[in-house]
Amino acid sequence: MDVQWELDGLRFNNGIDSDGVEWVVESEIGWSGTSAPRSSRTPKPGGHGSYRGPVYRGERIVELTCWAAADTWEARRRAEHRLAALCSEPGRLYPLLCTEEIGDLTADVELDDVIDPVISRGGYSLRFAIQIAAPDPRKHGAWLASGQIGLPTQPPGGLDATTAGGLDATTVGGLDAGGVGLTGIVSIANTGTAPAAPRITFYGPFTAAPELANVDTGEIIRYTGTLAASEYVVINCDEYTVEGLPPRSVLLGGTLDRGGLLSIIGDWPIVQPGQTATWALRSDDTTAGHVEVELRPAFW
Helix, strand or coil: CCCEEEECCEEECCCECCCCEEEEEEEEECCCCCCCEECCEEECCCCCCEEECCCEECCEEEEEEEEEEECCHHHHHHHHHHHHCCCCCCCCCEEEEEEECCEEEEEEEEECCCCCCEECCCCCEEEEEEEEEECCCCEECCCEECCCEECCCCCCCCCCCCHHHCCCCCHHHCCCCCCCCCCCEEEEECCCCECECCEEEEECCECCCCEEEECCCCCEEEECCCECCCCEEEEECCCCCECCECCCEEEECCCEECHHHEEEECCCCCECCCCEEEEEEECCCCCCCEEEEEECCEEC
């Protein structure tokens, strides 16, 4: 299959569009490979070699070599105008979507160089390159969601050692082991090759602070405010902007800053590649609040 691409509503390798133009990515540089490492070696002033520091990944630079073929000169001219307007909003990043053979991956990008199309002989087609930069060098898969998880509950029924003389193994069907209660446990896996940060949403009502505690590390992320039944608070744990949510932000209703009400014991939640993280929902409240944890598997 041809790998398909989409950037700012423009689809490549997807046939002829409604304006009679076929957009094609012929080759790419920077998507399949790694982003450039940022080494920090300092020469030893009085000896051989160097001192080294951590090597981090730099931003990801992607160059797409493309052509577009139109069925009329007018359609080709409209294609030029479309290219000139690509990724033109200065305050945002645009998702670059690549439909690979094993699934969709996205990176949030901005235009990194001019797009200077060359009109081919005959006037019906263009050749051009699109260079884009992703501040976050990772590529991300589709969101995985835990579903809404409530606080632990006591299961109904169960053994009764006192009523009517104590346990009865025969009357009305014998002993009753009780029903199944809620565990308050939420788990989610990172199936990628790079660390991934979750997005956490607490849904009210919570009359006391809700928190998630990592059952393996003991790290805790707590929202110290309260939530009415109709309220929710979204916590973006990533160090990058994710779908409009600022880095490591706490937003009531997805819009109002409540960062001052966040308390963290340990580090911000991160799920390492190939690992499953498990958290326990806790609160002094006994009402019906819920939490949902979402994660995009991340890839280098």
